Amino acid sequence: MAVAQSPTVVVDGVELTGEWMNFLPFRVETDPFDDALLKETMTLPGGESLAKCWQCGTCSAGCTMNPYVDGFNPRQFIDLVRLGDWEEIRAKSDQIWRCASCQKCTHRCPKEVNTADVVGAITALLERRGVYAKPTNAEVFAEIFMDQVTNHGRIEEAKMGQEFYLKTGRAGELAKRAGMGMQMMLKGQMKLFGGAKVKHWKGMQEVLKRRRAAAGGAH
Amino acid sequence: MENVVVIGGGPAGLKAAAELRSLGLDVALVEKAGVLGGTPVQEKFALLAPELRPAEEVVGALVKAVQQDGVQVHLNSTVTAVAGQGKDFTLTVQNGKGEERLQAGAVIIATGYEHFDPSVKPEYGYGVFPDVITSAQLEGMLSDGKVVRPSNGQVPKKVAILQCIGSRDAQVERKYCCRVGCVVASKQAVELRQKYPDMQVYIFYMDIRTYGRGFEELYWKAQDDFGVRFIRGRGAEVRRRGDELLLKAEETLKARASETPFDMVVLTVGMGPSEGTKAMASLFGLPVAEDGFVEPADRMLAPVSTKAAGVFVAGTALGPKDIEDAALEGAAAALRAAAYLKGGK
């Protein structure tokens, strides 16, 4: 069969072959079909089986986290990596991190994809590129709480509240609660300017030291 | 009369002829081309799916059986007229030198298929852009051991294979599936990746239909072991920008239609009845179905018989199928013809 015999297809006086279409503007997108991200993810631990996925959706349908986290969809995470769509992966980082590592997906995948590990590899990809999950409110609260205990031996409510609202990006709410804080201070339930350590700071440090040792010297 | 004329020297006709000889009947084989083997030989099939066996090895064996078994072979010949019926047919055969007549107690029609001509769908740019080729052309390149862009003779870096071109398409009045395109594309993609490990190969599909034994496994192999990328979405059109082709296709899972550069676009073309099949259907007065292929007496119960007594049919004259199934039907038609001549039905 010979190539390029240039048959001209003319309908109602208009030539309709591919060249004709070239007057239309181009809207070229390369990213949907770029293998670089796929290859990179497959080199990360757990990512080896990624390319085997045929997008059947068994994993997402049975996934533990899917009903709880809006947009948590391991099948789609895999697809986005295959397409090389880094922007979408980044935009979904908050969801991707929520995997419970329950392995249901891996046990059900008909194509021998180790889906749970692949999701893990995608999180590793995010980490490698410096994208970290936004901590939850509870995590932010716990961090401020522990900070105060280890630095002052006590909790300062005003500072606690202030930092919590600021760190979770809710300065507006902080302003709304200001009235309540005022009342608490007037009733002596909360101090505005604390900052002092507990009276027995030395003893407290001793307690903290022992707790750390008991916890395996993690801190 | 204990003899049979087989029309068509492809896998179905070859197998029918050899089986008839093994049953002790006299056989004449009429082939339009100058060589035996049919489309697999004429279009230079390289490796056969799903086992990746050289086509030469398989079709060559079928040809050899016919040559060794004393089949009377008429090359460059076409049947132009038929007279008589029942167990007494006279066929007029035209060849380069003139006309001759063949007597036959029964006839087996195995006149095959031909590939869809994609220039019927100008949006794919076939025949306009040299780097848009058919799966049959790619097969020829693989056979020759070198896959290059016809435009510049260079090995393409990024290849898109578009499935179902001229199949499953009401626009071209072909609603049926070609049945082999998916396994053939998987096979070709494996061959490409094997030969050129740096080449990116994308297959754009609506459904992957790998029904035959070993077909699905080959599809898995393409995906799992050779990194062939399967994109669910049907290619829509091809344009040119400079020396690259731009393919418009939707990645349907992402609901995103895009236009992406490729170096080469391969159209996995469907199967339609060959000119020979159409001609024989009308010559023998056989009904053809809506899809254009010969309608057998009963698709389930008498799949290689026709409503004309003594006329049998096999292979892709009955619709798209692979070499394995075509040869199987050839053997079945041989048995039916022999039984018919022995006084059965």
Ligand code: SF4
């Ligand atoms: S179950 Fe396996 S093959 Fe199916 S979408 Fe999930 S990972 Fe992919």
Ligand code: SF4
């Ligand atoms: S391991 Fe993660 S992705 Fe897999 S089912 Fe469990 S929560 Fe879902």
Ligand code: SF4
């Ligand atoms: S076998 Fe595959 S390529 Fe051929 S028509 Fe069917 S689905 Fe399309």
